[in-house]
Amino acid sequence: xxxxxxxxxVAIDSVExxxxxxxxxxxxxxxxxxxxxxxxxxxKLIAVVGEDFPHYFKTVLQERGIDLSGLExxxxxxxxxxxxxxxxxxxxxxLDTQLNVFQQFSPIIKLESCDYLFLANIDPRLQLDVxxxxxxxxxxxxxxMNHWIRDKRDELMQVFEKVDMIVLNxxxxxxxxxxxxxxxxxxxxxxxxxxxxxxxxxxxxxxAFYEGNIFTFPAYPLEEVYDxxxxxxxxxxxxxxxxxxxxxxxxxxxxxxxxxxxxxxSFTVERFSLERLREISTAVIEERLQTFRKLxxx
Amino acid sequence: xxxxxxxxxVAIDSVExxxxxxxxxxxxxxxxxxxxxxxxxxxKLIAVVGEDFPHYFKTVLQERGIDLSGLExxxxxxxxxxxxxxxxxxxxxxLDTQLNVFQQFSPIIKLESCDYLFLANIDPRLQLDVxxxxxxxxxxxxxxMNHWIRDKRDELMQVFEKVDMIVLNxxxxxxxxxxxxxxxxxxxxxxxxxxxxxxxxxxxxxxAFYEGNIFTFPAYPLEEVYDxxxxxxxxxxxxxxxxxxxxxxxxxxxxxxxxxxxxxxSFTVERFSLERLREISTAVIEERLQTFRKLxxx
Numbered sequence: 001x002x003x004x005x006x007x008x009x010v011a012i013d014s015v016e017x018x019x020x021x022x023x024x025x026x027x028x029x030x031x032x033x034x035x036x037x038x039x040x041x042x043x044k045l046i047a048v049v050g051e052d053f054p055h056y057f058k059t060v061l062q063e064r065g066i067d068l069s070g071l072e073x074x075x076x077x078x079x080x081x082x083x084x085x086x087x088x089x090x091x092x093x094x095l096d097t098q099l100n101v102f103q104q105f106s107p108i109i110k111l112e113s114c115d116y117l118f119l120a121n122i123d124p125r126l127q128l129d130v131x132x133x134x135x136x137x138x139x140x141x142x143x144x145m146n147h148w149i150r151d152k153r154d155e156l157m158q159v160f161e162k163v164d165m166i167v168l169n170x171x172x173x174x175x176x177x178x179x180x181x182x183x184x185x186x187x188x189x190x191x192x193x194x195x196x197x198x199x200x201x202x203x204x205x206x207x208a209f210y211e212g213n214i215f216t217f218p219a220y221p222l223e224e225v226y227d228x229x230x231x232x233x234x235x236x237x238x239x240x241x242x243x244x245x246x247x248x249x250x251x252x253x254x255x256x257x258x259x260x261x262x263x264x265x266s267f268t269v270e271r272f273s274l275e276r277l278r279e280i281s282t283a284v285i286e287e288r289l290q291t292f293r294k295l296x297x298x
Numbered sequence: 299x300x301x302x303x304x305x306x307x308v309a310i311d312s313v314e315x316x317x318x319x320x321x322x323x324x325x326x327x328x329x330x331x332x333x334x335x336x337x338x339x340x341x342k343l344i345a346v347v348g349e350d351f352p353h354y355f356k357t358v359l360q361e362r363g364i365d366l367s368g369l370e371x372x373x374x375x376x377x378x379x380x381x382x383x384x385x386x387x388x389x390x391x392x393l394d395t396q397l398n399v400f401q402q403f404s405p406i407i408k409l410e411s412c413d414y415l416f417l418a419n420i421d422p423r424l425q426l427d428v429x430x431x432x433x434x435x436x437x438x439x440x441x442x443m444n445h446w447i448r449d450k451r452d453e454l455m456q457v458f459e460k461v462d463m464i465v466l467n468x469x470x471x472x473x474x475x476x477x478x479x480x481x482x483x484x485x486x487x488x489x490x491x492x493x494x495x496x497x498x499x500x501x502x503x504x505x506a507f508y509e510g511n512i513f514t515f516p517a518y519p520l521e522e523v524y525d526x527x528x529x530x531x532x533x534x535x536x537x538x539x540x541x542x543x544x545x546x547x548x549x550x551x552x553x554x555x556x557x558x559x560x561x562x563x564s565f566t567v568e569r570f571s572l573e574r575l576r577e578i579s580t581a582v583i584e585e586r587l588q589t590f591r592k593l594x595x596x
Contacts, residue, residue, distance in 0.1 A: 088478060180386060183521045204502040205516055215593050216516040218503055223481045252596075259596040295513050296594060298550075298557040 002138060002244045003042040003067075006033050006237075007107050007130050008120025010047040010057075010071065014082040014096075015272060017089065019226040025273035026057045027081060029120035029143065032230035035277050036237030036264045037118075038064040039285060040245040046070035046109070050078040050101045060274060072108060074101040089228055090202045091171075109133040116244040118236065119163070121145045124155035131162050139249060141165035141196075141240055143232070149176050160192040167236045170201045182207050183214060198239070198258065200232050206262065210254050217258055220266035220292050227272045231265040234277065238264035238285075263288045300436060300542045301340040301365075304331050304535075305405050305428050306418025308345040308355075308369065310376050312394075313570060315383040317524040323571035324355045325379060327418035327441065330528035333575050334535030334562045335416075336362040337583060338543040344368035344407070348376040348399045358572060370406060372399040387526055388500045389469075407431040414542040416534065417461070419443045422453035429460050437547060439463035439494075439538055441530070447474050458490040465534045468499045480505050481512060496537070496556065498530050504560065508552050515556055518564035518590050525570045529563040532575065536562035536583075561586045 013027030034043045044067040051073060061068060079102035083092040107126060113135035119127040119142035127142055142163045148156050149172060160166060166189055170182060179185040182199055186209045189197045197209040203225070205218040239261030246253050263285060270276040311325030332341045342365040349371060359366060377400035381390040405424060411433035417425040417440035425440055438461045446454050447470060458464060464487055468480060477483040480497055484507045487495045495507040501523070503516040537559030544551050561583060568574040 181521055181523070183519045187521075201502070204499070207516075207519060213593070214519050216519050217594065217596075218505075218514040218516045221481045221505060221512050221514050223479055223485075225479070255596040293596070295511070296515065298515075298553040298591070 001041050002115035002247050003044055004037050004116040004118060004240060004244045005044045005046060005111065005114045005134070006030050006037070006118045006120060007046045007126075008033060008118075008122055008233075009079055009102055010045070010049050010053070011079040011081050011102075012053075013080070013229060013273065015085075015227050015229055016083070017085040017227050017272075019224070020272070022227070022272040026060060027229060027273060028079065029233045031061070031274065032233035032268065033118060033120055033237035034061060034066045035064060035274055036234035036268070037241030037244070038066050039238060039264070039280075039282050040241030040260075043067065043241070044070055044114075046107050048072045048074055048101050048105045050074060050076045053078045060278065070108065070110070074104075076101045083229065085228060088203070089225055092229065113137060115139075115247075116240060117141070118240055119143070119159070120233065120236075121148075124148050124152050124159045127159045128155060128162075131159070138247065139164050139240070139243065141167055141236070143167050143236060144172060146172055146175055157192060160189070160194060163194050165196040165198070166194045167198045167200065167232075167239075169232060170199055170204075173199045186214070196254065198236075198261075200235055202228065202231070206235075206258060208254070208258055210251050213251060215255055215258065217262055218296060220262055220288065221295070222266055222270065225269045228269050229272075230274070231269050234268040235261040235265040259289060259292060260285070263292055299339050300413035300545050301342055302335050302414040302416060302538060302542045303342045303344060303409065303412045303432070304328050304335070304416045304418060305344045305424075306331060306416075306420055306531075307377055307400055308343070308347050308351070309400075310351075310378050311527060311571065312378070312380040313383075313525055313527055314381070315387065315525050315570075317522070318570070320525070320570040324358060325527060325571060326377065327528075327531045329355075329359070329572065330531035330566065331416060331418055331535035332359060332364045333362060333572055334532035334566070335539030335542070336364050337536060337562070337580050338539030338558075341365065341539070342368060342412075344405050346370045346372055346399050346403045348372060348374045351376045358576065368406065368408070372402075374399045381527065383526060386501070387523055390527065411435060413437075413545075414538060415439070416538055417441070417457070418531065418534075419446075422446050422450050422457045425457045426453060426460075429457070436545065437462050437538070437541065439465055439534070441465050441534060442470065444470055444473055455490060458487070458492060461492050463494040463496070464492045465496045465498065465530075465537075467530060468497055468502075471497045484512070494552065496534075496559075498533055500526065500529070504533075504556060506552070506556055508549050511549060513553055513556060515560055516594060518560055518586065519593070520564055520568065523567045526567050527570075528572070529567050532566040533559040533563040557587060557590060558583070561590055
């Protein structure tokens with residue numbers, strides 16, 4: 001069992017979906033990632049929040065044993081995101097983004113090395129900065145977003161050369177590679193550097209690349225999706241959490257890690273914010289993994 | 299091993315995709331269904347063509363041992379469809395439809411009974427007519443389309459009450475049930491009558507309902523989709539073909555049947571018309587099924 005270090009955003013979200021509205025709830029890529037990963041292995045969170053960050057949100061993470069010694073509190077307000085989901089709910093409409101203290105985020109890395117590192121969706125310049133400071137012993141994975149793909153492609157390409165795994169969604173993969181076909185896209189991304197690539201397709205599941213091999217998984221079928229926010233980050237968190245727990249990166253473990261990612265993400269979307277994840281346990285995750293196996297086997 | 303009877307369209311298609319253009323090629327729901335099913339079990343085709351129907355197309359079906367004694371030749375021209383695929387190629391843009399002899403199609407049923415029956419996408423009035431004439435011993439399945447869902451809902455509902463299985467695509471399922479969520483939609487469809495429902499999602503795979511149980515499968519990952527025409531019909535053909543071959547309708551065989559449907563449909567789209575299906579064999583299908591199993595297992 002190895003620790004994961006995650007660098008990313010901790011945010012206060014306001015989300016609207018056909019199922020309701022939540023104001024000022026707990027959000028951020030690193031929050032979802034950490035919480036999901038904590039079901040599998042110890043997690044150290046590196047992020048920044050403002051002075052207004054609710055103490056209660058901290059206790060939510062602490063309850064799961066997440067190491068918050070790298071959670072910096074800066075003068076100013078916490079990063080806020082406001083979004084809305086409609087129709088098939090596959091894409092969030094961003095209504096407002098206030099970067100606040102996140103604007104000047106410069107991750108303070110007090111470690112010299114770590115076993116597993118996840119660089120959540122932050123400026124690739126910062127991702128490179130972290131990669132320059134930390135020696136990674138086992139696996140480094142990163143996420144990104146359309147904004148960096150369009151505006152910071154050079155830096156992003158440098159990140160891709162240095163990481164073992166890329167986790168991104170279908171639209172990002174298409175934008176990045178200019179390939180409509182995701183099998184072509186995933187192969188192209190692997191040529192940028194990483195030997196492992198996972199493309200998340202929301203309700204349509206995922207496709208993955210592992211050293212020349214392709215995997216594909218459906219999503220866990222749900223009757224109600226309350227709020228897709230954080231699905232991708234909790235997918236990555238549980239996937240990499242499982243790998244770090246096993247501390248085994250072979251192909252079978254990689255496939256199983258994606259199944260865990262699928263299952264934990266399916267819980268995330270069943271309520272707003274981290275609400276549903278706070279209700280579950282490793283036993284509940286295992287149970288759904290077994291169900292997922294049954295309903296995909298032939 | 300039981301015979302399947304299929305009632306549907308045999309057509310002459312003209313198709314355009316980013317990979318090229320094919321004029322006057324072999325098409326039609328019953329053609330694709332029969333050809334795919336013939337890899338598994340004997341097939342009897344009931345359809346109508348015009349006097350212009352190329353003899354060569356008949357030999358294509360005869361080569362696979364498909365019983366064409368129910369293929370009526372009428373005065374006039376064969377049903378023609380012209381379509382175009384662009385972008386993600388999930389939906390065909392219909393450029394032209396000439397029903398010709400298909401307009402007056404009234405299936406001539408010389409049999410009194412059959413083991414397996416597939417009612418391809420035809421007027422639900424005709425589907426009801428066939429159901430009234432034929433005693434089905436093992437399984438009857440049907441397809442439909444947006445046109446009948448909108449304009450002949452009452453007749454369609456009568457069909458649904460009489461069939462064991464419905465096979466339709468995601469857009470049709472949503473239109474039919476007014477449910478965006480496909481798990482809800484599939485359950486609702488089962489309440490219309492059939493104990494088995496399969497919703498095809500094109501490149502996103504499928505979701506299936508079997509007597510209260512849900513299954514979900516990804517599509518077989520392909521780098522190039524030349525022409526999606528006939529994918530759904532060859533999916534249904536190989537799925538029901540496999541069931542008829544085994545003559546066993548238990549849940550495990552149902553799941554395996556969907557896997558065969560997925561695999562054969564993946565061949566269909568690799569070339570225009572029936573071209574790719576004409577190159578393959580049961581051995582090639584088995585090989586891809588094994589690969590599909592590997593790349594979806596965890």
